[in-house]
Amino acid sequence: MTPDRALREMSDRAGGRDGPRAGQLAVAALRRTWSDPPGFMGMLEAIDHKTIARRFIIATLVFFLLGGLLALLMRVQLARPQAHLVGPEAYNQLFTMHGSTMMFLFAVPVMQAVAAYLVPLMVGARSIAFPRLNAFAYWIFVMGGAFLYLSFALGAGPNVGWFAYVPLSSSDYAPGKGADIWAQMITFTELASLLQAIVLITTILKMRAPGMRLDQMPLFVWATLVTQFMVLFAMPAVMIGSSSLILDRLVGTHFFNPARGGDVLLWQHLFWFFGHPEVYLIFIPPLGFISSIVSTFSRRPIFGYRAMVLALIATAFLAFSLWVHHMFATNLPEIGKSFFTAASLAIAVPSAVQIFCWIATLWNGRLDLKSPLYFVLAFFVILVLGGLTGVMLGSVPLDLQVHDTYFVVAHLHYVLLGGGVFPLFGAFYFWFPKLSGRMLSEAAGKLHFWLFFVGFNLTFFPMHLLGLHGMQRRIWTYPAGLGWDGMNLAATVGAFLIALSALVFILNVVFSLRHGAVARANPWGAGTLEWSMPSPPPPHNFDAIPVVHGADPLWSPPGQPAFVGGLATQAREVLATTAFEARPDSRPLFPSPTAWPFWSAVATTVLFVGSVFSPWAVVWASLPLAVALICWFWPKPRETSRSVALEQRP
């Protein structure tokens, strides 16, 4: 008997439809229906959002480690004056690769990757929307990252800084392929990010379980929704910027060439119109992690839900009116700068609203001090410090004094690690049991936390002082006797503590995957839907789609009806609901696994990489890409007949 027939017979015996009492056979059929195919080809065909997101998270963490190793190398170089471990050219590549990796290959994508895992589970869906597009975005991302690191390994790494200012990055001052490779890496990662944004927005607005109105969505889902809308408006700016840069370099356009009517500040505007919102693409998803963690470990619903949602939206809007504060040292009109100072200070208000809501939640809660909460509490300390220096840098005179010094390096690491990485680690400890079915060790978690917290402050706090003492960023070495030696050495020792903490984390993960305590469905006693299914979740996520009657469904008294029934078990049928009220609306059939997104990503990679070497690649490589995309969309006869069999006209 073929597997297909076995499957059909199995589910026919269960009536072919799911539901809370459809029985074990229906669940087995669902499991078979939603599984990715086995084997090596199956790996390329996988479209399960959990599989893709797990790979995506691992890929971003590998880039995080690589970026961290580069930073460690820089710290060794700066540990003492006049060191010659690396020369100036290698050092330029190190900080460019470190910044580009952390921003484009780790911080922004990891938040989307975590969301791609969690959001369908949190909103009660069997799949993410457009699962093949989601897989495509993942492949594009890893191929773009691999391209950058391969070039770096071959000695063609970019050396123009992570924001690649012109004229430094123009072909006159940056010959070779480094800047072109940097620009195309941007195109890869931003394309992946934009596609993921569409996938996540559609999942959130159309695939929530019945009854989960917008005002009952978990705050992490809100944070994700707000962030993805920001992606739609922010990423195009850097894509058009990097494309213009590569056109200037490769085909002789003059966007940034003042000799022919171009303008160098245009690049800064385009870059920071993306670059400042980007900080919030890194910062807003963690606000969602924090709300989940604070609420769970305080054992009460979050205080001020609506204020929190409004604060998220306000932050997103204000984030688009801050970009010029990166350009205070340019010759823009002073009145304009005043506006951006005001906006930079104003964004502290919604951030403060959220912080006070969390404090109120913690204040009224019964605290359960586990590792995830430790990382969140550290967030309060570090982010507030980073926020304070942010308010300082928001004022023009002070900014001019410390512009391009280590004060800025200290500030941005306090904001990005405090606002992004600490809550992210909290989120790993929190959701790891759901991902893997095992608990991480608490003792190792606390060791990791303290090493990281102490190491972080030892590394970056002295940088404030170094900046005030006049140490510029991006210098490859410095003379002795400036009074910088001790603080630089302290920062290097701190960097090794951070590296040690990362090692503890990795060992904890490796050990716990094999020997960790087996995780129950809801080990922390949390209230949102992702904790209602076994850990790790089955391929179909939910045996029966729940009907939601409150903001924390697992903490609310059960309502009637409790579950959805009537979706096909032998086909990938999902429930689509209305955007605001989440009323059941239709039951579309989702596509099955295929390798075409992978092949389309390969063709896209050929096009992007080829374009670095010859502009004609854009023309000839678009043919295989078009073929791959058409094969992706062309329906298989079996799929069409399955679809026709289930079809119900509107």
Next chain:
Amino acid sequence: MTAAREQGAADTLDVSALPTYRFGPGSLMWWGTMGLMLIEGTVFGLGIMMYFYLRGVAPAWPIDAAPPDLLWGSLNTVILLLSAWPNQLAKAAAEREDRSGARLWILVCLAFAVVFLALRALEFTALNISWTANAYGSVIWLLLGLHTTHLITDTVDTGVLAALLFSRRFEGKRFVDVSENALYWYFVIGSWLPMYAVIYLAPRI
């Protein structure tokens, strides 16, 4: 009693009678298309801002060139506006699930697209400047190039959809695809009007 029949029970919300596809905001693809339009609308908006930014820093505009000739661009604008008509008929036919009507009008749309692309090639010859001459040349080639990319992709997309309408493997949700393809074509038309104004009219004022 089998499991399936128990689903009428009070604790279960039975969704088996729901339609499998819907038009407009009921369709997931509609939201995906909207997201795409937001992204591309932002790209076009930024391109136009680049144009006016460069114009703002230039002592004279256009820089060392005559404005683009009006003939092909204006003719193309008229044709593009006219293409809204078969496009709307294709959309209407799809929404009343009239397969032969949808086939007919999507072929007419495709014919319009081919004419439009041919004229677009002539438009590039009438810009009166190369992208390598100066920043003005670069930015109008960028704007026209961006819009042309959308024309090409949407033409290929319409072609694939037309083939599906003639294929034996037909299913109802293709009507939704036709309707959304029409929506995207409206975006291509709508985004051209400001582009036309910027490329052809702005250098004249």
